[in-house]
Amino acid sequence: MRESMSKIASSCGSAALIAGLLFLAQASAAAQPGSFIVAQHGKQVGDATVTFRPTAKGFESTSIVHVSMQGLNYAISKDEELTAANQLNHAQLSATVNNTAVSLTATRDNAQFLLNVSANGRSSTLRLASHPAAVFLPDFDPGALDTLLALAATQNSRDLWAIIPKQTGAQAGAIEPVQLVTYADEAGTLDGKPVTVHHLVATIGGAKTDLFSGPANQLLQAELPQVGFAVVRKGFVLTPPRKAGAPPATPPQAGQTPQSANPPAPTPVQQ
Numbered sequence: 001m002r003e004s005m006s007k008i009a010s011s012c013g014s015a016a017l018i019a020g021l022l023f024l025a026q027a028s029a030a031a032q033p034g035s036f037i038v039a040q041h042g043k044q045v046g047d048a049t050v051t052f053r054p055t056a057k058g059f060e061s062t063s064i065v066h067v068s069m070q071g072l073n074y075a076i077s078k079d080e081e082l083t084a085a086n087q088l089n090h091a092q093l094s095a096t097v098n099n100t101a102v103s104l105t106a107t108r109d110n111a112q113f114l115l116n117v118s119a120n121g122r123s124s125t126l127r128l129a130s131h132p133a134a135v136f137l138p139d140f141d142p143g144a145l146d147t148l149l150a151l152a153a154t155q156n157s158r159d160l161w162a163i164i165p166k167q168t169g170a171q172a173g174a175i176e177p178v179q180l181v182t183y184a185d186e187a188g189t190l191d192g193k194p195v196t197v198h199h200l201v202a203t204i205g206g207a208k209t210d211l212f213s214g215p216a217n218q219l220l221q222a223e224l225p226q227v228g229f230a231v232v233r234k235g236f237v238l239t240p241p242r243k244a245g246a247p248p249a250t251p252p253q254a255g256q257t258p259q260s261a262n263p264p265a266p267t268p269v270q271q
Contacts, residue, residue, distance in 0.1 A: 032218035034233050036142045038067050041228040045069040048231065050143035058083040063143035073098055076138050086150045091136040093165055104165050104173075106136055113163060117172040128175040134161040135178075137204070139224075142231045145211060146219040148202065152180055153217055162204050176205040188221075190214060191235040212238060 038046035046067035053060045059082040067074040074097050081090040091106040102119040108130055115126040133151045137144040144162075151160055160178035167173075183199040197220060200211045207225035214220050221238055222231045 032146055032216060034142070034146075034218065036231050036233050038065070038140055039230050039232060040069065046074070046140070048140065048142050050146060055081075057081075058089075059086070061143055061147070063138075063141045065138075065140045065142075067140055074140065076141065078136070078138060078141060078143065080136060080143075080147075082147070085154060086147055087132050088134055088136055088163075091163075093136075093138060095138070106163060106165070113175065115163070115165070115173045117165075119172075124172055126172055128163065128173065131159065131161040131175070133159055134163055134175065136165065137162040138165055139226070140229070140231060142219055142222065142233075145209070145222050145231070148178065149200075149211065149213050149217055149219055152200070157182070157200075164205065174205070179203040186212065186238065188212070188236060188238045190220065190233070195220075197238060 033051045034049075036048040036050070037044045038048060046065065046069075048063065048065040051062045059080075061078075061080045061082060063076070063078040065074070065076045074095075076093060076095040078094075079092045080088060082088060088106070089108050091104075093102075093104040093106075095102045095104070100119070102117070104118070105114075105116045107114045107116075110130070112130050113128040113134070115128060117124050117126065133155045135144050135148045135151060137148075148160065148162070157180040160180065162176050162178050164174045164176060165172075179202070181201045181203075183201065186197040186199050188195055188197045195214050198213045198217075200213070202209045202211055209225055210221075210223035211219065212221040218233070219231075220233050220236045224230060
């Protein structure tokens with residue numbers, strides 16, 4: 001009897017240990033909330049906040065971003081429903097770009113994503129190919145980049161996609177593959193304490209974004225493809241700091257964000 005009870009206790013202990021390890025693995029791959037600044041050439045031009053809330057089916061996330069500078073007034077509010085594996089089920093985006101309002105929803109529908117767009121009194125529906133590990137990626141959104149890092153952890157940086165809710169040719173959006181390359185770790189401080197900083201470069205639609213993440217896989221800083229722009233978690237300092245790109249020769253036209261100017265790429269880590 002004692003031997004049987006001992007076996008049962010041992011089995012229960014093993015099951016609890018496995019469940020605990022699975023929980024920790026999911027937690028380490030989960031996106032992280034935070035407050036960020038948006039900067040151009042080292043000068044703050046906006047801010048962003050990201051929150052994540054657990055639900056019975058996964059997570060709900062909210063991103064709020066404001067950018068105000070010469071030639072660009074940009075504000076978005078994005079709400080998402082994500083699975084426990086950080087996969088997108090539904091997204092709702094409300095945006096204002098230079099006083100033009102746009103609303104957009106993205107919903108997974110079997111083998112497609114349905115993108116419904118409303119702007120300038122007109123509505124349209126776009127059907128995009130559905131991929132399990134796809135992130136909804138508006139401009140300047142640290143929440144989307146945090147979710148990308150979480151997906152990369154569970155997907156081993158493979159089969160990643162980004163839904164771009166932006167006019168692309170005649171279409172109101174697109175879905176692009178994401179290529180991630182890992183570089184040597186760097187150093188920094190978070191709230192005054194030293195941290196190891198992981199460095200990845202994401203190539204999306206031909207544009208490169210440098211991503212810097214912490215030990216918990218949380219986004220610390222992103223060097224965006226728009227010239228000189230960065231999104232930085234409050235309290236984080238990369239040491240030594242990245243050099244911002246040269247200022248553009250002419251200011252951007254109304255309704256446009258500055259075009260990309262990619263700095264020389266560092267040497268990737270050999271896998």
